[in-house]
Amino acid sequence: MSVPARRVVVTGAGCITAIGNSVAEFCNSLFSSRSGIAPIELQPEQKLNFSAVAQVKDFSSENLLPSALFVLTERSAQFGIVAAKQAVEESRLFPDYAPESTAVVMGCAVGGREADEPEVVKLYRQQGRVHPFTVPRVMASSGASQISILFGITGPVLNFSTACASSAHAIGHAFHMIRAGMVDAAIAGGHEAPLTYGFLKAWEALRVVSPNGCKPFSDGRDGMTLGEGGAVLVLEERERALSRGASIYAEVCGFGMSSDAFHITQPRPSGPASAMRNALRDAQMYPADVSYINAHGTGTEANDRAEAEAIQEVFGDSGAYPPVSSTKALHGHTIGAAGAIEALATILALRDRRLPVSVGAEPVDPALRLNLIHAPATFTPSAALSNSFAFGGLNASLVFRAHA
Amino acid sequence: MQATSYDAVLERCIQLVAKSKRIPPETIRPETSFEEIGADSLDMINLSFEVEELFDVQIPDESLSSIHTVDDMVKGVTALISAKPAVPTEKRA
Numbered sequence: 107m108s109v110p111a112r113r114v115v116v117t118g119a120g121c122i123t124a125i126g127n128s129v130a131e132f133c134n135s136l137f138s139s140r141s142g143i144a145p146i147e148l149q150p151e152q153k154l155n156f157s158a159v160a161q162v163k164d165f166s167s168e169n170l171l172p173s174a175l176f177v178l179t180e181r182s183a184q185f186g187i188v189a190a191k192q193a194v195e196e197s198r199l200f201p202d203y204a205p206e207s208t209a210v211v212m213g214c215a216v217g218g219r220e221a222d223e224p225e226v227v228k229l230y231r232q233q234g235r236v237h238p239f240t241v242p243r244v245m246a247s248s249g250a251s252q253i254s255i256l257f258g259i260t261g262p263v264l265n266f267s268t269a270c271a272s273s274a275h276a277i278g279h280a281f282h283m284i285r286a287g288m289v290d291a292a293i294a295g296g297h298e299a300p301l302t303y304g305f306l307k308a309w310e311a312l313r314v315v316s317p318n319g320c321k322p323f324s325d326g327r328d329g330m331t332l333g334e335g336g337a338v339l340v341l342e343e344r345e346r347a348l349s350r351g352a353s354i355y356a357e358v359c360g361f362g363m364s365s366d367a368f369h370i371t372q373p374r375p376s377g378p379a380s381a382m383r384n385a386l387r388d389a390q391m392y393p394a395d396v397s398y399i400n401a402h403g404t405g406t407e408a409n410d411r412a413e414a415e416a417i418q419e420v421f422g423d424s425g426a427y428p429p430v431s432s433t434k435a436l437h438g439h440t441i442g443a444a445g446a447i448e449a450l451a452t453i454l455a456l457r458d459r460r461l462p463v464s465v466g467a468e469p470v471d472p473a474l475r476l477n478l479i480h481a482p483a484t485f486t487p488s489a490a491l492s493n494s495f496a497f498g499g500l501n502a503s504l505v506f507r508a509h510a
Numbered sequence: 511m512q513a514t515s516y517d518a519v520l521e522r523c524i525q526l527v528a529k530s531k532r533i534p535p536e537t538i539r540p541e542t543s544f545e546e547i548g549a550d551s552l553d554m555i556n557l558s559f560e561v562e563e564l565f566d567v568q569i570p571d572e573s574l575s576s577i578h579t580v581d582d583m584v585k586g587v588t589a590l591i592s593a594k595p596a597v598p599t600e601k602r603a
Contacts (some may be wrong), residue, residue: 173532178552235563238555 113359114284115509116453117352118199118340120192120295122185123437123447124160124333128192132437133454137482139463141436143319143331152303155310158319159301160333160438172256178242179252180221185336185443186212186249186297187256194257197340199291202350209289210254210263211280212338213272213296215442216305217246223304246442249297249336261289267442270402272296273337274445274494274502278361280341281504290343295446297336306332312371320405320439321466322432323414323474330404333438337446339453354509356453359489360389366499373408373495378416381501382491386420389505391489393421396428396505398461398490400452403432404439405466413495414474427477429485431464445494449504452492456508459484514591519565520584526560527580540581557583565591 121128124142125135135142145157167184168176170191179187190210194200199208221243228234242248247265254263262283266275273296280294300306309315309332316329339355347354362384366377386393402413421427433451440447451462464478487508494502520540528535531547538547544554554577558569561583567590577583 177556235559238559239552242552 112285112287113344113357114281114341115344115347115357116339116355117342117347118193118197119338119355119450119453120189120196121335121337121447121450122162122165122189123335123337124162125437127162127165129450132450133458135436136433136451136454136462137458137460139436139465139482141465142333143435143438146301148303154306156315156317158316158331160331160440161301162335175252175256178239179248180218180243180299181334182214182216182218182220182297182299183249183252185299185334186214186295186338187252189295189297189336189338190253190293193338193340194293197342197352199340199342200257203291203342205258206260207290208259209261209280209283209292210250210259211266211276211283211292211294212250212253212264213266213268213274213276213442213445214246214249214298215267215269215272216298216300218244218248218299219302219305220299223302253293259293268500269496269498270439270441270444271494271496271500271502272442272445274449274492274504275363277339277358277446277449278363278502278504281358281361284341284343290346292341293338294341295336295338296443298440298442299334300332300441301334314406316405319466320435322401322403322405322434323410323464323467323471323476323478325469325471327405327407327410327471330406330439331434333440335437335440335447336443337450339446339449356456356509357507358504359507360385360391360505362386362388362503364501366501368499370498373412374499375412375415375419377499377501378413378493378495379419381495381503382416382420382493385491385503385505389489391505395489396421396491397485397488398452398455399428399430400448400455400462400490400492401430401432402493402495403434403464405432405434409495410471410474413493414476417476429461429479430476431462431479433462435465445492445502448494449492449506452490453506456487456490456506459487461485514588516584516588519588519591520580522564523561523580523584523587526564527557530557530560538580540584541579543579544577561587567591567594
């Protein structure tokens with residue numbers, strides 16, 4: 107006798123982003139196409155050949171976190187911890203779930219640059235000393251650990267560092283862990299604070315950053331826009347969520363991964379295509395079941411071309427391409443947090459039956475042949491795909507289904 | 511040799527501990543133990559760092575484990591300050 111597969115739903119969400127420090131604010135900005143991208147303020151001696159970044163505003167973590175937690179963390183982890191608090195409070199996960207059967211699975215690629223860079227500058231320029239909290243603040247897994255400590259979670263606690271796919275890998279693995287019966291619930295998401303001067307200069311040197319703001323899929327696209335933030339979802343087993351009367355955003359029903367095995371920065375379409383196909387197979391769905399794709403859509407020449415080719419490869423036989431948008435012209439490219447922030451955008455689309463506009467896409471690059479969303483629209487949601495394709499060819503696609 | 515009074519060091523240490531542990535300074539006395547105000551090993555490393563910055567001294571690693579109370583800290587700092595070479599206050603022309 108086979109045991110029916112466990113289904114997994116999202117019952118809580120939280121976020122700190124350039125377009126809102128709560129899910130309600132984020133949702134409002136998402137569907138009114140309000141961008142959080144603005145010129146960065148630099149010190150007089152600092153120079154950058156781009157100005158547009160997506161910064162979080164009005165984030166007073168000192169008031170939002172216990173003081174012992176605040177002093178041991180920096181901006182990146184704090185985004186994740188505060189988002190996790192919002193998500194857990196909304197889901198009312200505890201005390202319904204046991205701490206030992208709950209997981210924390212986060213994505214953070216870069217780690218705590220804000221705690222690291224000033225210390226290094228002091229050390230090299232002024233022969234200064236390094237603060238003893240630098241190591242606990244800098245480590246990329248700081249957010250995952252502090253979330254587990256805050257809520258007393260004793261099940262598996264992990265952090266994925268797979269560049270721009272980190273938090274998509276995190277949500278996908280958390281979903282699989284619940285479906286497999288390893289745990290009953292998970293706090294899953296990601297956080298990143300990459301807008302330090304040293305890191306911005308590193309991105310400048312790669313020549314992939316747009317001077318004035320990203321325009322994903324447009325004919326005039328000229329690069330990505332870096333952003334910061336965090337987003338967290340509470341995932342739990344569907345039957346249990348229904349029996350305890352939890353409010354459900356959407357169902358997580360598929361996760362696919364692949365690697366390009368090709369180049370450390372250049373994408374190859376076969377990798378993303380494979381991740382999308384694997385995700386649909388995992389969800390036991392066909393391409394025609396997908397009614398929205400939240401694209402990785404960074405706004406670089408190479409990503410957008412490769413992603414469009416991959417979408418054509420997967421959805422070419424299904425008649426019409428599903429509506430596609432990149433929401434990065436709103437919240438920026440948040441590296442390790444991108445997968446989680448865009449998964450949130452995707453489940454909000456399913457929940458509210460509204461399609462987020464692909465801001466900046468006009469005039470569209472005609473070579474891409476995508477069904478881009480140019481104006482706010484409602485839709486009858488079935489399934490939706492959220493894509494995350496990282497440097498180094500690490501690909502992750504998540505499939506969500508509208509909760510009936 | 512520099513002369514720094516116990517009371518002057520005590521006052522500054524109390525302010526430092528109060529700020530670090532976010533407790534009112536008036537609740538801290540020389541006999542207050544770091545254990546009773548909930549300072550763990552990481553807090554002690556942080557406090558030592560702050561003390562070193564404030565008084566421009568170097569606390570040897572092996573001394574950390576013998577600091578149990580505010581009084582231990584103040585006495586240790588006072589001794590380290592006294593052991594420092596005198597700094598000339600005026601440069602000769």
